Amino acid sequence: MKSKFRTALLSAAFGAAALLGAVLPAHADGEKYVLIHHSPDSETFWNTVKNGASLASKEVGAEITFRNPPTGDLADMVRIIQQTAAEGPSGIIVTIPDADLVGGPIADAIAKGIPVVTMNTGTFEQSKELGALLHVGQPEYDAGKGAGEKAKAAGIKSFLCVNSLFPNVAGEQRCKGFADGLGVELGTQMIDSGTDATEIANRVKAYLSANPNTEAVLTLGPMTAIPTIQALKDNGLAGDIYFVTFDLTPDVSKAIKDGIIKFAVDQQPFLQGYLPVITLTNYIRYGVLPANSVLSGPGFVTKDNIGLVESLAGQYR
Structure with missing residues (x-):
């Protein structure tokens, strides 16, 4: 009796497996x-x-x-x-x-x-x-807005957005979100920085020279953050102006620890x-x-939690 039951059970199992195999997509390793x-x-x-x-x-x-x-x-x-x-x-x-x-x-x-x-x-x-x-x-707009709300809570009312992402709409979404988070209109404070490091630094220094009351700088990634760090050091604003960036690298992590960057938006x-x-x-x-x-x-990496991620920045974070 047990033998007949076991045989019936195995037959049912193999039948179910065959049916399952028939409905699953065919595949092979090595896609x-x-x-x-x-x-x-x-x-x-x-x-x-x-x-x-x-x-x-x-x-x-x-x-x-x-x-x-x-x-x-x-x-x-x-x-x-x-x-x-x-x-x-x-x-x-x-x-x-x-x-x-x-x-x-x-x-x-x-x-x-x-x-x-x-x-x-x-x-x-x-x-x-x-x-x-x-x-x-x-969501780029939401990330920018969250960053802008944090800046507003710190008393920031004006900013420069260093946008190297043209014509990628993500750049404008980040800048617009930040402006809305502050409660200001986005206009000429968003500049097309280009992608050359020297040119980025020069355009940041030129804007801040022409607009000395700018309270914050937003960069949209390491490509603009690293030249901006140098620009702020050159004009004596490093650590004094409210500086926010998107994304992490070892250089960005160090700038957060050094108090030059307030926080990074981590995607x-x-x-x-x-x-x-x-x-x-x-x-x-x-x-x-x-x-x-x-x-x-978005997540936000600050001086308070940078220790958790700095060893992984640029590799896993």
Whole structure:
């Protein structure tokens, strides 16, 4: 009796397994993913994103390739997306710096049956409209507004926004959020700094010289933060003017410890690289997908909590 019961139980189990196998998507280890972002080669922020994606790829046994326009030219990014889609990778991870420019090529890749996860730049709504699986990133306006509210609480009423991200709309969203957090209008205090370190420092010094009553400086990443640190040292304002930046590097961490930068807005770039690889792999292999996009930030790193993250800045934070 027991033997018949065991046989029936095993038969049912194998039948269920066969049925389950029939409905799951076919897969094989060794998926090939391409991560495409919009920034120039000089932007060190992406090293942490790459670390996250590389670790995830190693853990799941996939391959990851990184591509970007060397000078940050979005027309070049469009071509990169198109070329990547033509190659037919297992999945694409991509930013949305300007939905009007890159949205079409991203949607075309999805229409070809390539799974896409968007990350970093862009909104959850844009990602959904394009047909991506989900978005991993920081709501840029909300992050800027949160930073502005902290500055307002410290008594700040005016600021300079050093924006190197043109034409990426994320830059304006951060600056506008900061202005709204302060309760002021965004106007000429947002400058196009360019991406050359010397030029950034010169433009910061020129603005502060022409507007000596400026109470705060907001930089949108290490590319502008590091030259701004030098500019403030040159004109004797380092440690006196209220200085806020986005993102972490060892240099930014040191400036926080030294009292030059009040706080950094942390969007956890490691997660922006790591989670899309895991998401794509689970979707391709098992047909499972999180129900929602992922908020990777903002968090705020200050002198009080820098000790928890400084050893990881530029690598995992």
